[in-house]
Amino acid sequence: MRSKTNKRYARRNSKLTGWRLFGIYSLLLVISIPFIFPTWWMFTASLKPIEEVFVFPASLIPNDFQISNYAEVFRLQPFLRQYWNSMFIAILVTIISVTISTMGGYAFARISFKWRSKLFVVLLSALLMPAEVTLIPIFRLMVKSGLSDSFFPIILIPAFGAHAVVGLFLMRQFFLDFPAELEEAAEIDGLSRWRVFTKIALPLSGPALASLAIISFLYSWNLFLEPLVFLTEPNKYTLPVVLPQFTDTYGAPIFNVQLAATSLSVIPVMIVFIMAQRHFIRGITMTGIKS
Secondary structure (H helix, E strand, O other): OHHHHHHHHHHHHHHHHHHHHHHHHHHHHHHHHHHHHHHHHHHHHOOOOHHHOOOOOOOOOOOOOOOHHHHHHHHHOOHHHHHHHHHHHHHHHHHHHHHHHHHHHHHHHHOOOOOHHHHHHHHHHHHHOOHHHHHHHHHHHHHHHOOOOOOHHHHHHHHHOHHHHHHHHHHHHHHHOOOHHHHHHHHHOOOOHHHHHHHHHOHHHHHHHHHHHHHHHHHHHOOOHHHHHHOOOHHHOOHHHHHHHOEOOOOOEOHHHHHHHHHHHOHHHHHHHHHHHHHHHHHHHOOOOOO
């Protein structure tokens, strides 16, 4: 008798759980519409003739598919070269930022040295200074150094500027919760501080590293002001600089071609986030591993 009652409760609970999940997913689907619609409109509008782009109400599917918009992207600009420029710069900035921020964050979290807290506050104060304030001095420095109209300032500014301080802060917060017992056990086994970092701490910091890599890649990929100031040759432009330059002979924007170029430019961002979204969410939500 008791087993039958338990089976009834189990069936009832499974039905309630099923309806609850259905309600949750339905609510999430409705909430996601305002976020999905602009992206869907961008992709579909990139396949429309220009006179159909701003038709109201907006159509979710093009009436006349115009694939030639994507061919125009490569005809009007050296887009493949500019695409490579953005990819090369973003990957290099990500590697440098992750390397420096990880080592600096571990040092500030796990190594005791004189004036550690004061130096960390000084670094955080860099976040209070807008990038526009330092842009002119950096520009004059690059001109005198002969590095203007090159990729050096586009790489060095994000990798060593205020954005690097954000990465350092993120990694420091992660390593603050790193179990001291693991370090002590490694030191007893004869590992140096560097090997403790590379063999113990670094492999366990995957979620934080993924979060930092995504943030650094997105920041560099979307960088607009610095490339606009330092670069003058179209072959060296990055995507954020070139996207507004798809215009006709009168200077009017060719919106369907611009949207086609924008659709191509978001593909790497979507791929990076989809591949690392689980680690990204874990790295953001947790401050570190608990002992």
